[in-house]
Amino acid sequence: MLSSLTKFILGFLLAIAVLIGGGVAVALYFMNRTGIAPAKPIFSNDSPSVKAQAPKTTEPGGGKPTLKPGTQAQSSPSSTSTPTESPKATPSPKPLPSGAYRGRVSWAEGLSLRSQPNQEAERIGGVGFNQKIIVLEESEDKSWQKIRLEGSEQEGWVKAGNTEKVDKQ
Structure with missing residues (x-):
């Protein structure tokens, strides 16, 4: 039991x-x-493929027009009677405002584009690493920069120190 x-x-x-x-x-x-x-969401304005939408006909600073398929470049001037296609005139980029300069994003993770120069401002987009930008102005305390995305009309504010100048003017 x-x-x-x-x-x-x-x-x-x-x-x-x-x-x-x-x-x-x-x-x-x-x-x-x-x-x-x-997982981090991916938005269309965060993708680096957005900047590849605009076709480029010249390299920056190169000044050499690209040839269309089927045309040949002449290595020396000659008096041949074969017609060659003349390069098409490309619309000149919008002139930079005074004090503005071309740059690129140097922060590896990319930057948040804000509507105002402060951390609490609305996020209106993003800028990818190495993306070309135009720095328009700086805030009074020099901690924010107003930028325009190159090849676009989108403007906004990014934290200063995360961009670098790419050409001397």
């Missing part, structure tokens, strides 16, 4: 231990799942 009572008590305690252990394991699993940060 004592052995069957002992078996019952041990079986009861073992069942309670299995239930408690299973409950703790499930609780730990769900707590760890909620601790994982979700």
Whole structure:
């Protein structure tokens, strides 16, 4: 009789231990799942492919027009009568305002484009690493820069020190 009572008590305690252990394991699993940060969302204005939409006909500073497929470049002037295609005139880029200069983003993670020169301002876009920009002005305390994305009309403020000048004017 004592052995069957002992078996019952041990079986009861073992069942309670299995239930408690299973409950703790499930609780730990769900707590760890909620601790994982979700994947960073990707927006169309954050993608570096956005800057590749505008076709480029000349290299910056190069001044050499690109040839269309099927045309040949002449290595020396000659008096041949074969017609060659003249380079098309490209619309000149908008002249820079006084005090503005061309630059690029030097911060590896890219920058947030803000509507006002402060951290709490609305985020209106993003600028990728090495993306070409035009620095228009600086804030009075020199901690923010107003920029325009090159090849776009989008303007906004970025934290100063994360861009670098690319050409001397």
